[in-house]
Amino acid sequence: MTRKKRRLMVLLLAGLGLGTATALTLTAFQDNIVFFFSPSDVLANRHSADRAFRLGGLVEAGSVERRTGSDGRPAATFRVTDGAQAITVSYSGVLPDLFREGQGVVTLGRLLPDGSFRATEVLARHDETYMPPEVADALRRSGHWNPEQGAAPPAETWNTAPRPREGRSGG
Amino acid sequence: MPVLWASALVVVGAGLAWGLLFSPPDWQQGETVRIMYVHVPMAWLAMGGYTGLAVLSVMSLIWRHPLADLTARELSPVGAAATALCLATGSLWGKPMWGTWWVWDARLTSVLVLFFLWLGHAALVRAFDDPDRGAKAGAILALVGIVNVPIVKFSVDWWNTLHQPASVTRLDSPGMHVDILYPLLTCATGFSLLFGAVVLARTRAAVMERRVRALQLARARREDAPA
Numbered sequence: 001m002t003r004k005k006r007r008l009m010v011l012l013l014a015g016l017g018l019g020t021a022t023a024l025t026l027t028a029f030q031d032n033i034v035f036f037f038s039p040s041d042v043l044a045n046r047h048s049a050d051r052a053f054r055l056g057g058l059v060e061a062g063s064v065e066r067r068t069g070s071d072g073r074p075a076a077t078f079r080v081t082d083g084a085q086a087i088t089v090s091y092s093g094v095l096p097d098l099f100r101e102g103q104g105v106v107t108l109g110r111l112l113p114d115g116s117f118r119a120t121e122v123l124a125r126h127d128e129t130y131m132p133p134e135v136a137d138a139l140r141r142s143g144h145w146n147p148e149q150g151a152a153p154p155a156e157t158w159n160t161a162p163r164p165r166e167g168r169s170g171g
Numbered sequence: 172m173p174v175l176w177a178s179a180l181v182v183v184g185a186g187l188a189w190g191l192l193f194s195p196p197d198w199q200q201g202e203t204v205r206i207m208y209v210h211v212p213m214a215w216l217a218m219g220g221y222t223g224l225a226v227l228s229v230m231s232l233i234w235r236h237p238l239a240d241l242t243a244r245e246l247s248p249v250g251a252a253a254t255a256l257c258l259a260t261g262s263l264w265g266k267p268m269w270g271t272w273w274v275w276d277a278r279l280t281s282v283l284v285l286f287f288l289w290l291g292h293a294a295l296v297r298a299f300d301d302p303d304r305g306a307k308a309g310a311i312l313a314l315v316g317i318v319n320v321p322i323v324k325f326s327v328d329w330w331n332t333l334h335q336p337a338s339v340t341r342l343d344s345p346g347m348h349v350d351i352l353y354p355l356l357t358c359a360t361g362f363s364l365l366f367g368a369v370v371l372a373r374t375r376a377a378v379m380e381r382r383v384r385a386l387q388l389a390r391a392r393r394e395d396a397p398a
Contacts, residue, residue: 004233004234007232007233008233011229011232011233011314014314015314015317018315018318019318022318022322026322026329030330033277033329033330034277034330034331035274035275035276035277035330035331035332035333036331036333037331038331056331096268096269096270097267097268098199098200098268098269106333122270123269123270123271123274123333124268124269124270125269125333125335126199126200126268126269126335127335127346128335128336128337128338128346129338129346129347130197130200130204130207130338130346130347130348130351131197131198131347131348131351132195132196132197132198132348132350132351133195133196133197133198134195135198135348136198136199137198147199152346154343154344155343155344155345155346155347156343156344158348159344159345159346159347159348159349159352160348160349161348163195163348163350
């Protein structure tokens, strides 16, 4: 009985120590674990121009300009925002299918001297809401949500809504 | 056992049919969202199974329960397979949606670490001539690795990641329409039953193997004795 209790105490103490060590390590490496920086982080920390980093946020509504670059490849400029700050991003290449205004993106590149960001890679970042197209259409038609302005309304307002049975209901 | 196998197969079949054929596509991800019906149950099993492994390890270290050792030994290859499936389906999902097969963000990296923990446990418990020493080393590894489980779960909340936050396992209501949520929960139930059935079958086989070896040993001793 006492041996079992002693083993239990040793295990609990070891777990406590290990947990504390992990928590401290993760806190210390906080800045290295983030996958991307938001525009506010970037403007506050003055990232140097010679280091590549990732900038992430939402594509600002009405900011996307698509054109054809001098080399014939598609190119685009858009603004990435976190609500407080925004940074202009230029990119030449094919954008991911999910790219649209109001969508989350993570871009890899460098800051240019004029304060804009030159991206060499653009990844799309989708949010955690899943809804059938009919429900999304209904929310849009009723004016509850404009995907270009950002996240969907609180889930409990739509996640049990009946699915309208018109239009594209292939499935 | 036959009841468990039958119900697992029925629920997996129903869940997959519901998810893959009769549920709606997602408004932005289209049909690709159906990868979720395998990916998410595998991710839950990878984490839930590892938590189970840690519980077995505690039982093994404190109460020296032989069945806990045996179950842990048979659990880890199954858990590694679930984690591998989670990583593979996630990669197949990431390419069309995010535009990349793999990134080193906190969620993806911590799940890869979880996969190596499963593999490491499976290898370590088999690496000793004395099975009891192997079980002890494996139990200690499993308990050290348990710190990774909350990191996997909360990585998407603690840090910026490419992976989106949780849709279902969160405090407020699921960010998922019920027409997508219910087939997902059915698939999760089915795959959990299947996982349990595989682990139970493996453990039973291991118990019988032990019994056979003990009987053989006893017979060999009996035959040696008169000589």
